[in-house]
Amino acid sequence: MTEALLELKGLSKAFGALKASDAVDLTLMPGEIHALIGPNGAGKSTLIAQVAGWLHSDAGEVHLLGRNVSHWSVAARAGLGLGRSFQVSSLASEFSALGNVLLALQAREGGAFRFWSPLRGNARLRDEAMAVLARVGLEDRAELPVASLSHGERRLLEVALALAIQPKLLLLDEPMAGLGPEGTRNLTAFLRGLKEEAAILLVEHDMDAVFALADRISVLVYGRVIASGPPEEIRQSAAVREAYLGDSLC
Amino acid sequence: MSTAAIRALPRETLVNAVLALALLAAPLIAQMLDEPFYVSLATRVAILALAGVGLNLALGYGGMVSFGHAAFFGLGGYVAGITALHAFEGSDFMTWPWSVGGSDQLLVVWSVAAVVVALVALAIGAISLRTSGVYFIMITLAFAQMIYYLAISLPTYGGEDGLSIYLRNQLPLGDSNDPLTFFFVCYGLLLAALFLSARLVAAPFGVALQCARMNETRLATSGIAPFPVKLTAFVISAVITGIAGALFADLNGFVGPSMLSWHRSGEIMIFVILGGVGRLFAPLAGAALFILLESLIGGMTDRWQLFLGIMLLAVVLFARGGLIGLLAGKVRHD
Ligand SMILES: Nc1ncnc2c1ncn2[C@@H]1O[C@H](COP(=O)(O)OP(=O)(O)O)[C@@H](O)[C@H]1O
Ligand SMILES: [Mg+2]
Numbered sequence: 001m002t003e004a005l006l007e008l009k010g011l012s013k014a015f016g017a018l019k020a021s022d023a024v025d026l027t028l029m030p031g032e033i034h035a036l037i038g039p040n041g042a043g044k045s046t047l048i049a050q051v052a053g054w055l056h057s058d059a060g061e062v063h064l065l066g067r068n069v070s071h072w073s074v075a076a077r078a079g080l081g082l083g084r085s086f087q088v089s090s091l092a093s094e095f096s097a098l099g100n101v102l103l104a105l106q107a108r109e110g111g112a113f114r115f116w117s118p119l120r121g122n123a124r125l126r127d128e129a130m131a132v133l134a135r136v137g138l139e140d141r142a143e144l145p146v147a148s149l150s151h152g153e154r155r156l157l158e159v160a161l162a163l164a165i166q167p168k169l170l171l172l173d174e175p176m177a178g179l180g181p182e183g184t185r186n187l188t189a190f191l192r193g194l195k196e197e198a199a200i201l202l203v204e205h206d207m208d209a210v211f212a213l214a215d216r217i218s219v220l221v222y223g224r225v226i227a228s229g230p231p232e233e234i235r236q237s238a239a240v241r242e243a244y245l246g247d248s249l250c
Numbered sequence: 251m252s253t254a255a256i257r258a259l260p261r262e263t264l265v266n267a268v269l270a271l272a273l274l275a276a277p278l279i280a281q282m283l284d285e286p287f288y289v290s291l292a293t294r295v296a297i298l299a300l301a302g303v304g305l306n307l308a309l310g311y312g313g314m315v316s317f318g319h320a321a322f323f324g325l326g327g328y329v330a331g332i333t334a335l336h337a338f339e340g341s342d343f344m345t346w347p348w349s350v351g352g353s354d355q356l357l358v359v360w361s362v363a364a365v366v367v368a369l370v371a372l373a374i375g376a377i378s379l380r381t382s383g384v385y386f387i388m389i390t391l392a393f394a395q396m397i398y399y400l401a402i403s404l405p406t407y408g409g410e411d412g413l414s415i416y417l418r419n420q421l422p423l424g425d426s427n428d429p430l431t432f433f434f435v436c437y438g439l440l441l442a443a444l445f446l447s448a449r450l451v452a453a454p455f456g457v458a459l460q461c462a463r464m465n466e467t468r469l470a471t472s473g474i475a476p477f478p479v480k481l482t483a484f485v486i487s488a489v490i491t492g493i494a495g496a497l498f499a500d501l502n503g504f505v506g507p508s509m510l511s512w513h514r515s516g517e518i519m520i521f522v523i524l525g526g527v528g529r530l531f532a533p534l535a536g537a538a539l540f541i542l543l544e545s546l547i548g549g550m551t552d553r554w555q556l557f558l559g560i561m562l563l564a565v566v567l568f569a570r571g572g573l574i575g576l577l578a579g580k581v582r583h584d
Binding site: 052054073074075076078079084086090091092093094095099100102103104106107108109110111112113114115116117118119120161164165 | 449450452453454455457458459460461464465467468469470471472473474475476478479482581
């Protein structure tokens with residue numbers, strides 16, 4: 001049996017009386033895209049934050065590459081190979097696109113405790129950063145400050161940054177949001193080509209993209225996984241339809 | 251360098267070079283005109299700029315608005331004063347478990363100041379950096395006030411009256427009592443600190459530090475924990491300011507609680523803000539402007555601080571890049 005890259009065991013988080021995630025069990029296998037869908041406020045972003053280490057869980061465990069990382073810091077989990085993109089872009093706003101990628105590369109290159117040689121002077125690292133940007137088609141925008149990139153370009157840069165740490169798995173929180181039809185199509189094709197390199201836990205509202213990409217879908221409602229299975233099964237499930245998908249998809 | 255090569259340099263580099271040369275020229279000209287007061291004034295600028303270079307690393311690059319850097323400035327000063335006192339008296343600083351006496355050697359004073367300030371900054375930073383924003387400002391202020399009151403309550407070392415340094419601490423080569431020689435020492439240390447800052451800021455460490463200022467989430471997501479980066483920068487920043495404090499005590503031949511007071515923290519912050527937050531030479535531009543205002547307008551009216559206030563307001567409202575920003579344009583980021 002292959003080992004899960006990510007395994008959540010009974011993960012819970014409450015904000016006051018609100019159970020944002022409620023005893024969630026979930027796995028992500030190598031080479032897989034596992035989509036997490038659910039209505040707004042279902043707790044998807046909360047769950048992602050628990051997995052990445054931003055939120056302390058009230059109960060449950062996060063296992064990453066077979067290790068219990070429940071009490072690890074965000075940086076340590078990233079160091080193990082967990083890449084992530086945010087629902088709302090989170091970039092180093094005064095740096096250029098290239099500067100952002102260089103920063104992401106430097107963790108792997110020996111970390112922040114190197115005090116003397118300029119980061120920019122490392123030609124090999126720079127080439128690598130340009131290659132990462134080229135993967136998402138941003139190589140021509142490398143030197144622009146991220147503040148002057150378009151919304152769509154910033155979304156792509158987020159994906160590039162997640163890739164730059166050479167992740168074994170990716171948490172993508174609504175990567176298609178605000179991309180428009182063409183952007184969504186392009187990113188869908190790109191993610192499909194990516195899954196052998198890094199398994200993906202994909203939170204996404206665009207159902208066409210989800211059904212085109214996912215090997216497995218879990219449906220989250222009020223913090224609980226109400227259904228989990230292959231796309232066809234989810235499409236057919238009466239409970240899911242009632243809770244979330246609506247009649248338009250039938 | 252040819253004129254063409256000079257023109258190709260970024261404008262900020264030229265502005266920085268002019269500032270550095272002006273500070274070097276001022277005491278030389280003063281010496282020729284037999285105006286020793288201006289030699290000591292230029293030395294003051296160099297020392298206060300050095301203190302600002304320290305703060306700029308934390309505040310300008312790291313976004314850590316420390317309102318307690320006088321603690322480090324003053325501690326550096328007290329190290330100079332206390333070691334000189336014991337050397338002068340031939341007495342011991344402590345007798346148990348080892349006997350530790352004083353010293354009148356600048357190199358020893360600086361090393362001791364660096365170690366003492368680093369340890370204190372490590373403790374203050376480790377606690378303060380768990381907060382942010384206004385709380386960070388207040389907690390650094392609180393720590394500095396604690397050290398201020400500690401100094402006042404130590405009669406051995408002068409209490410409220412402070413300590414006089416009867417003999418300026420000595421150099422291995424050259425005579426530190428010669429005003430111009432002492433200026434060169436301070437100026438050399440200022441340039442060294444500026445060079446160190448420039449290297450740090452461009453190195454992976456500095457890039458991570460600046461990212462911590464802009465967006466800690468991004469830094470952590472890249473696999474770099476922000477806290478150790480910020481704490482290290484805070485300690486380096488404090489040590490630079492502490493060395494400046496040791497020089498200041500030797501320049502004045504005196505160290506007292508005023509070096510530890512919150513006014514001093516505010517002053518060092520003013521240098522950085524006037525000069526342009528996060529610009530390499532901001533502390534030099536700011537300290538020079540401050541001292542010029544103080545000695546020019548301060549000579550005419552006691553209300554020179556009013557003019558300072560107006561300038562500060564103008565910088566904060568209209569010219570975020572400060573003096574360097576006005577002269578050299580917007581910051582260029584990679
Ligand atoms: N930091 C927080 N404090 C309080 N409530 C929160 C916090 N973050 C999220 N919530 C609440 O938790 C629920 C789940 O939010 P979220 O995880 O963002 O949902 P989704 O991403 O599925 O739209 C929502 O009701 C939201 O208002
Ligand atoms: Mg969300």
